[in-house]
Amino acid sequence: KQWYQRRVRASDFIRVAPSADIAEFMKFNSMPVALSLDEMKVAFQRHGMEYSGGEDLDSHCIKCCAAKAAKVIKEKIQGPSVEFFNIRENNVKDKKVSFQIILAKKL
Secondary structure: OHHHHHEEEEEEEEEOOOHHHHHHHHHHOOOOOOOOHHHHHHHHHHOOEEEEEEEEOHHHHHHHHHHHHHHHHHHOOOOOOHHHHHHHHHHHHOOOEEEEEEEEEEO
């Protein structure tokens, strides 16, 4: 229980390319801003936390997005479009964003 009170674990997209290059990605993901890892570290510090590591999930994200896009087509699912998943997949493949598990702890 104490670990959870002092640490935060979340998955998030980290900006690698300039914001202008991922404007469409941010729009589709309802993201007003996408932080780089360095910007995220600064934001943590402003909120009394510090970055304490992470895990790269890019290959997992690419596989999942491709599978979800195929499922939307196959099962004619209403909801996020094939384009939504393709944009996520391509931006990660092109190294414009990275999907990470982010770990932070309270100072």
